[in-house]
Amino acid sequence: MSANGTTASLIDYERGTIAREIFSSEKIFQEELETIFTRAWLYVGHESQIPQPGDFFMSRMGQEQVIVARDKRSKVHVFLNSCRHRGMRLCSADHGNTSLFTCPYHSWSFTTDGKLFGVPQFKNLYEGCLDRAEWSLVEVAQMEIYKGTIWATWDPNAPPLETYLGDAKLHLDMTLDCRDGREGGSEVLLGVQKWIIPCNWKIAAENFLGDSYHNPSHRSVDLIGIGPSAEYGVKGRRDNELDAAQHLWISFPQGHGVHSAQMPAETSDPETYQNNTVVAEYFREANRLRKERLGTEANRLLPFVGTLYPNTSFHGRQPRNICVWHPQGPEQTEAWRFFLVDADAPQEVKDFLRSYYMRYSGPAGMTEQDDMENWNSATAASRGVIARRYPYNYQQSLGRSTRNGPTPGNTALQMSEENARQYYRRWSDYLSGATWDTLLGMKD
Amino acid sequence: MSDVQTAPKLRHSPDYLALRGEVEEFLYDEAELLDTRDFNGWLDLLEDDIRYFMPITFNVKFGEHGAGERTRVEEDMSWFNEGKWSLTKRVEQILTGVHWAEEPLSRCTRMVTNVQVTHAEDKNGVEELSVRSRLLLYQNRCEYEQTYFPVRRYDTLRRANGALRIAERKIILEQTVLLAKNLTVFF
Structure with missing residues (x-):
């Protein structure tokens, strides 16, 4: 049952009718973002777009921007394009090659495998307060590559692709x-x-x-x-x-x-x-x-x-x-x-x-x-x-x-x-x- | 054709204003043909070997603009990379009357400005002019639908039998995500 309890009545599978409001309602749209785009496998790009280590391609999952990156060891990752500190987007290029994603706001930087690398004035301001290992980039729960196509899901319980x-x-x-x-x-x-x-x-x-x-x-x-x-x-x-x-x-x-x-x-x-x-x-x-x-x-x-x-x-x-x-x-x-x-x-x-x-x-x-x-x-x-x-x-x-x-x-x-x-x-x-x-x- | 062309020596020539005036008149006439939907008349202004090109634009980091900001003619996917055959097809499609994206026809107004002739040369007895201009294209459809396309144009015009015709047109639309649902209009 959905939050408003009416979703089921919008779709009549047996009779073959569908309510028009699923194509225009703001409320239903928000529910879709929360219930579909956080769970389903989504296509985010193709390996041929990031052939080399350090290559990245900016993509989307639902309404949010994700970075599809190939790390130094050639493993592909999919990260939310958002700094863990204040959320500023880490990368504004549509594609490119980099060794670090550096936030323009306070200059936290992340490696291409998502680890928090640089924190300015770490010793003075964060020593003993911040455990870098806990503040890696937000990475999808699962990522799979199928015949070159790259897919990701936010749901750790989603079945294999x-x-x-x-x-x-x-x-x-x-x-x-x-x-x-x-x-x-x-x-x-x-x-x-x-x-x-x-x-x-x-x-x-x-x-x-x-x-x-x-x-x-x-x-x-x-x-x-x-x-x-x-x-x-x-x-x-x-x-x-x-x-x-x-x-x-x-x-x-x-x-x-x-x-x-x-x-x-x-x-x-x-x-x-x-x-x-x-x-x-x-x-x-x-x-x-x-x-x-x-x-x-x-x-x-x-x-x-x-x-x-x-x-x-x-x-x-x-x-x-x-x-x-x-x-x-x-x-x-x-x-x-x-x-x-x-x-x-x-x-x-x-x-x-x-x-x-x-x-x-x-x-x-x-x-x-x-x-x-x-x-x-x-x-x-x-x-x-x-x-x-x-x-x-x-x-x-x-x-x-x-x-x-x-x-x-x-x-x-x-x-x-x-x-x-x-x-x-x-x-x-x-x-x-x-x-x-x-x-x-x-x-x- | 590069986006940025060096300041034209041509401008210092006493004949420059007359030449530019002729080119301006040509571009205004072209805009009039399109605004008044004389699409076949517009096709007549295009050389048979015309290359009509509108690249896709990317966000790239500083330092990569020269090489990587746009898709390349004849090499990558673009918005348009057309010759006379497919441009003619586009006109034919509109004239079927069942091209739903242009039925009813868009109402368009084209404003042409910043016209400059940046280069002129004689190519085997044929005069070729490099021309840059800005075009602000206003498109209105049905009731509330309206789109503005501000574009930069880099043209090569060729003079044959006294009349100018378009041999090359590169159109730069400064959007990475096209903020319009369709490109059914000619630039």
Whole structure:
């Protein structure tokens, strides 16, 4: 039961309705910060952003800034960016390399593994009063690195990341693994896009959870063609490689949801990336190797989009990126997008992808500009006194999911809002302060 | 193109004011085309090999500003790193009438100022001008939505058959987190 005792009534999982106020209420937003963002595993960055000892990258967990740092012995840490003395932020750079984080206020300094190192006039003022060992930087309870991606949680009782990801891991894998099927091997291109969206963070997360129903909102780019073969004359915003596939909307007990696709058993690889013959050939070969490595059956599965509970989304293939929806207020989200390529891809391929990513994604991306417009408006519509008397409808394909899909998870073979229903069911459990058994869906 | 360019020798030339006047007129005309939504007219001002670039800006510590404050053209992720093809696509998208971020169309007012010609040279018989200016772009949408974009611009203008056209435009927006939900406007 939440503090106000009403959270459960906001989400009706069985009927498929959700109260509008969860997208606009300040009180609920504060509860989310306290009950979700202090417990869930959150994506904070990628190892390729901090390759050397002393490298750091400024990130966020919930509303708070964290430093993701690689210490002198190359171990990665995630610290609250706040001095233990008076709280001033220790570091104002977005990234860099340092041996110490020195507070600008009273000059306490901390090593890259978080230990309190320098205290000015220690002998005179603190000898016998201050035990440095007790005043290290505030560090997350757990940190894990998975195929280059760095994750953290403030909850010492949170399950290991792989348990938390559950069967959704397969779909994250397809995003992080090399295009030719080798495990891992991705890197983040320099230039994380960060921007402010006047919307509730869950609306963005939900959009990537498997809301394929919003496809018509992208009609403008589909009409003109901006995909990797658009100059070659192909319409749409991607190559239409999933056209012949059985699309899968899969929800997971932990609240994650993905939209992936299974290609027909007998099919030739569709032609892709035709704007550039070198890039087209690179992906033709990558597809061939992937099939060889994974085997014909596993190779049929391709990623599209997904959201890992609560606020990490990914675009698995065209374009390929990880996006985090940082909550900045009930009606304000700070979006961060990390664009991925295979680290060992030829420069010409990386350059091609970079251009494509830029015209597709983010606030300057022709596709996603229209998303932001919709999220903005949906948030505003969650505010009205009268409007709030009417819940949102999440009844699409209610009761049509099956546990017997081609991959693990609760699977719909047609467009479905089951992913969202499950996501908000978990959301409600977090707000009620449920135990991890419940949060992992073991009591569903 | 560096952010800071040396004081132009050009300024001491007796023809400088006339040249700058011509460039100012060109930039004002360009702003008028965009403000009045003549997007195809604007595309006509762009050279076919135009490079239209807006980097992402980072907070970096003192001493690293020169090398590390912004993403690099053709090397990193940026807000824009475009050629004529994708700029044309952007115009086509607006003209579909179903580009929801521009439907209804934004109402924009562009104020161009601080115009200076910092370099002029003859490149194989074609005159190229390096021009810097400031642009304050006001965007209003629907009822209450408004955004100001104060940007610095570093352009290369090329004169072909007497008329100036834009061959290169670097746009600096001094924000590390973009404080706008969208970049649907042209700078």
